[in-house]
Amino acid sequence: MTRRTAAAVLTSTLARFLYAQPRRLPAHPRLLFSPAGVDRLKRRADAAPWAGPWRRLRGNIDRSLNEKIELPPRGGNWGHWYVCPKHGARLTTGKRIGPWQWEHICPVDGEILYGDASRPDRDFDGVTINNTHSRYAGAVRDAGILFQLTGQSQYANRAREILLAYAGRYLSYPLHNIQGQAKLGGARMSPQTLDEAGLLIPMAQGADLIWEALPASERDTMATQFFLPAARDVILPHHMGIHNIQCWKNSAVGLTGFLLGDDALLDAAIDDPAQGYRAQMFKGVQPDGVWFEGAWGYHFYTLNALWPLVEAARNCGLDLYGEPLKKMYAAPIRLAMPNLFLPAFNDSAETDVHNELYELAWARYHDPALLAGIPSARNNSMALWFGEDGLPPAPPLDAGSRNAAASGYAILQRGATPEATWVCVKYGPSGGGHGHPDKNNFILYARGQVVFPDPGTRLYGSPLHGEWDRVTVAHNTLAVDETSQTPATGRSLAFGSEHGADYSMSDAGEIYSGVRFVRTAVLLNQNLVVFIDRIRAERTHTFDLAVHLNGRWRSQSGGRPALASQEGYQHFRDAALIETGGGISLTVDVKPDWPVAVTLGGDEPTQVITATGIGKNTEDRVPLVLFRRHARETTYVWAISLEGAPVKLRSRERAGGITDVQVAVSGASWRVTANPGASEVHIAPAD
DSSP states (O other), rough: HHHHHHHHHHHHHHHHHHHOOOSOOOOOOSSSHHHHHHHHHHHHHSTTTTTTHHHHHHHHHHTTSSSSOOOSOOOOGGGGGOOOOTOOOBBBBEEEETEEETEEEOOOOEEEEEOOSSSSSOOOHHHHHHHHHHHHHHHHHHHHHHHEEEEEEEEHHHHHHHHHHHHHHHHGGGGGGGTTTOTTTTTTSSSHHHHHHHHHHHHHHHHHGGGGSEEEEEHHHHIIIIIHHHIIIIIIIIIOOOOOOHHHHHHHHHHHHHHOOOOHHHHHHHHHHTTSSHHIIIIBBTTTSOOOTTOOOOHHHHHHHHHHHHHHHHTOOOOOHHHHHHHHHHHHHHOOOSSSSEEOOOOOOOEOOTTHHHHHHHHOOOOOOGGGGGGSOOOOHHHHHHHOOOHHHHHHHOOSOOEEETEEEEEEOOOOSOOOOEEEEEOOOGGGOOOOOOTTTEEETTEEEEOOOOOOOOOOOOOOOOIIIIIIGGGSEEETTBBOOOOOOOOEEEEEEEETEEEEEOOOOOSTTEEEEEEEEEEEEETTEEEEEEEEEEEEEEEEEEEHHHHHHHHSSOOOOOOOTTTTTTEEEEEEEEESOOOEEEEEEETEEEEEEEEEEESSOOEEEEEEHHHSSSSSSEEEEEEEEEEEEEEEEEEEETHHHHHHOEEEEEETEEEEEEEEETTEEEEEEEEETTTTTEEOOOO
């Protein structure tokens, strides 16, 4: 007997000895559906609009019934390594070239790459292997659903065979993390406890759906050789505190507890004071409903982690639905752009609010404010499982300006259609490990698209994630001395409306030692935004106010600036330098017939650096401008004209750090006063 085999046998024996079922729970099924939920699903499965997902579900499993179950020979690799090392773009999987080997193709230049299992960052085959584990996990759940709906034994047998295959193989998969190391936080089927939890959840749901059809000996084998070793021995010991990952782990541990009736697992998943479900809701959900990490992709990712545990608890007589979870569903709708997408803040891409999760949210809360999130084409699994007939019309979306002070999003909006103008200044909490160094950053959306973007994120294995996504100069905010901001929490100083114009004033917080950055943003009308960016420091610095636009520069000229070779500056291309002692207006063509003007006012010496930065990959270029000043204190007064007309800006500084600005464009004029000391903004039509 090998050392590894002996260890596996010992683990299995201990698991069998410790496996107990003390908690009284309702009969199976009780995780994804209760018996009443199954009966409801039976009545709906063939009825429109649910027939599409039902046919897909049954067709996918029917096609697989005669396929041999062939588990991968090893655990999978981290999906974020699946990236072209040259262009930073996600790879696509090509043809199979050998046992558990494939071609991997760069979408930028078509280069074919091959995996190297000795290097985690080049183990592309391992990523595809991880996808195979995921397909088997989903098949267990789906076959279990089909068994409950049809009563046909071939579906229960399919789920059973997969589960027994994993029970026979699981403990022989070496523990490994994303670096290939056998350390806490690694897993067996996958390279981290997060992914292991993501696999265990549908497998527990599927096992629950066939549990009563299994002999006791097979239930014991699955429990002691697969579910308990995965949940209790791999996932549970790895503590993440308040985090989206911990929410996935809680659901996997909790569903295993509900499946097996294990009190210890249920207590850990729900009531652990440091990281259980209740702690996640209390500490992780901010008062305005935004998940604390500040990335909309992770907001929905967390919701995807939470609902399996909450729904299983409901089926078992424990109500975990409550106000914090309801607020998590409501927040994206309230804070979305006019097209009902959410901006690419922090480690997130742009995220569509329309999400199948709102089918379940409506079914459990029946709050009309959640209806806007339900996709118009209700052709998805959650609609089949939980959707309700005869939805009432969704109420109108909030078309006014609003300030989410807890999460730090000041939204200025003009218009009530997808063509409206929407500006969001981001000043709130740092976001932890998924936050970006971008306090007082902004995104501007207008005429149906994002005009002033945020880089968002790409796969974490891409060098560009650290070299561009997570540096300050890649965002629409202030960088000091060609370095990135330190993690900070800003605060709102003023927010409101005056004379038909909306404004926000926010303090970026301790982003640099001895530096204070206060941004005042004013939406004067649908086509005009004015910024008053006041910076005060204890000593002289190089201040770079960065601005990024979608489109193409209309023209560029000037000298070649000297730029740093790090913190994102190394990725500038086509850089040109203009020295100015006054104002300047620059034009970007967002579309061939849509120019946008960026105008800098004032009479302070400024180096204006125009260049291009990184978009989707190294070859997708985005116009950017740096307004660079060398000073101890300065105030940038500048404006965006969505009509393309240069804006006339005249400003003066008064005692107490008050800035008065006269704004004129296209025959209209205003007076804007920003007083950070008194946290006041005043706006009035010019005389």
